[in-house]
Amino acid sequence: MAERKGISKKTRFEVFKRDSFTCQYCGRMAPDVVLEIDHIKPVASGGNNGMLNLITSCFDCNRGKGKRKLTDKEEIKKQQEQLRELNKKREQLEMMMEWREELEHFRVLQAEEVANSFKSKTGYGVTEHGFRKIENWVNEFGLIEVLDCLDISVSQYFVNGNEHSLDKTFSYIPRICNVRRRQNKEEL
Numbered sequence: 411m412a413e414r415k416g417i418s419k420k421t422r423f424e425v426f427k428r429d430s431f432t433c434q435y436c437g438r439m440a441p442d443v444v445l446e447i448d449h450i451k452p453v454a455s456g457g458n459n460g461m462l463n464l465i466t467s468c469f470d471c472n473r474g475k476g477k478r479k480l481t482d483k484e485e486i487k488k489q490q491e492q493l494r495e496l497n498k499k500r501e502q503l504e505m506m507m508e509w510r511e512e513l514e515h516f517r518v519l520q521a522e523e524v525a526n527s528f529k530s531k532t533g534y535g536v537t538e539h540g541f542r543k544i545e546n547w548v549n550e551f552g553l554i555e556v557l558d559c560l561d562i563s564v565s566q567y568f569v570n571g572n573e574h575s576l577d578k579t580f581s582y583i584p585r586i587c588n589v590r591r592r593q594n595k596e597e598l
Contacts, residue, residue: 431465
């Protein structure tokens with residue numbers, strides 16, 4: 411007879427979530443019944459604690475079933491449902507990763523827009539370090555606000571040919587954003 415190993419709380423929870431906290435035999439749900447984890451292929455017959463061999467069962471169904479296993483047809487159906495569920499999760503994860511990559515690309519495009527605007531207004535480009543700062547500003551304040559504050563900073567602090575004014579113009583952009591944010595909060 412195979413030795414029964416404990417099932418971790420995490421695995422139990424994942425099986426309950428996958429099965430919508432519903433007994434897969436009778437359809438009753440928590441909190442109306444106490445749910446347990448059942449083995450599709452019993453441990454006594456060589457079943458393991460893998461996710462594809464575990465199923466949500468209520469106390470009554472699990473105790474009434476004993477070490478009998480589901481019919482082959484029911485077992486295959488449950489495993490197919492589990493595989494479909496796992497495939498859906500994989501597809502959603504892939505979509506989330508694709509969305510994240512697109513979002514990062516969009517952030518870079520926004521930062522490039524600010525860097526290009528700075529260059530067109532001052533005649534000077536930004537360093538890689540400066541570009542990273544712009545990315546952070548856009549992330550914190552939004553593209554339109556950063557562009558507006560860039561215009562304000564250039565009009566107030568930039569003197570053509572003066573390197574000190576160039577640094578001041580660039581470094582004051584987020585300061586102006588912060589001042590405007592505070593003013594908007596006070597007005598509310």
